[in-house]
Amino acid sequence: MQEQLKYLVELQILENKKAQLLRKREETPLKIAALDKEFAALESEYLLKKTEHDHAVQLRRSEEKEIADLEARIRRSRQKEHEVKTNREYHALLKEIQDLQDEIRAREDHVLELMEKSETLSKELKSMAQELDKRRKALEEQKAALQREGDQVEEKIARLEQLQAQVREKLVPLIFNKWNTLSQRYKGVAVAPVSQGVCQMCHLNIPPQRFIELLRDQDILTCPHCHRFIYCPENEAYRAIHENFKDF
Known part of the structure; x- marks a missing residue:
């Protein structure tokens, strides 16, 4: 797992939880x-x-x-x-x-x-x-x-x-600054899960080669359409992150 992506996913999950609580x-x-x-x-x-x-x-x-x-x-x-x-x-x-x-x-x-x-x-x-x-x-x-x-x-x-x-x-400043910019642009959602090759936020297909790279989970990738950071939620490591915050 790319460590910085792990932090981005954690930050987004926490942001999503906070948004629910604020509502x-x-x-x-x-x-x-x-x-x-x-x-x-x-x-x-x-x-x-x-x-x-x-x-x-x-x-x-x-x-x-x-x-x-x-x-x-x-x-x-x-x-x-x-x-x-x-x-x-x-x-x-x-x-x-x-x-x-x-x-x-x-x-x-x-x-x-x-x-x-x-x-x-x-x-x-x-x-x-x-x-x-x-x-x-x-x-x-x-x-x-x-x-x-x-x-x-x-x-x-x-x-x-x-x-x-x-x-x-x-998070390194450069990545956090990009997360912050995307979060402001997309009302708090800067990181998107990808399921079956489709970005779950803009609902557009990820190019096959990029999807393959995403499955390898070695680099920080973004959606070519909405430019959000993307990750594969089926990955056991990311499922564990979601599980860690289920009580909020």
Whole structure:
């Protein structure tokens, strides 16, 4: 195995692992935000239901107050009966009392409807409050788990960067500078595996003679198309490198 190529492969594997972890790190706040959004929707539904319940209770109390006022008016009207002097006045008074009683009955019917509605909403609110509490606890546990996972990701990234620094020190400056240039050009991928004579990054065929040289694994070679460093992953030595970093 060409030693410098070995370091390039190690560096690329570490870079690939780090890129995966960086994407995972970026996903964590998005997952937390999605959990918060889901819980907020449920909480909003609960608050809307509670507002509806409170409005029904307030309206019922208002109707009950109106009924009490109407009953007071009926009592005052009845007290006027002995003051009535004509049949016309007496019938007018009776009609006024009847109208007030009709309005009371209508309002009492409305009060019954509001009572039934508030009782139904109260039961729904109780059930929703229990579900909300359950979901809140689950949310806290999920967020804590994501935070722990995020901390582990940060630790792995830091470890990978340490290993990368160690590998970079082993590379000769000229080769590392080329790796760095290619990495910047190709979004972090400067080394490409070749399988069955095809570069797995640009997906173009490697010329037969160069592929034969690649199999010999004696020189540092590049893809003639994308110019990345290339290696044969089926080689036992490179498979061992991948195996060494499988836990990241």
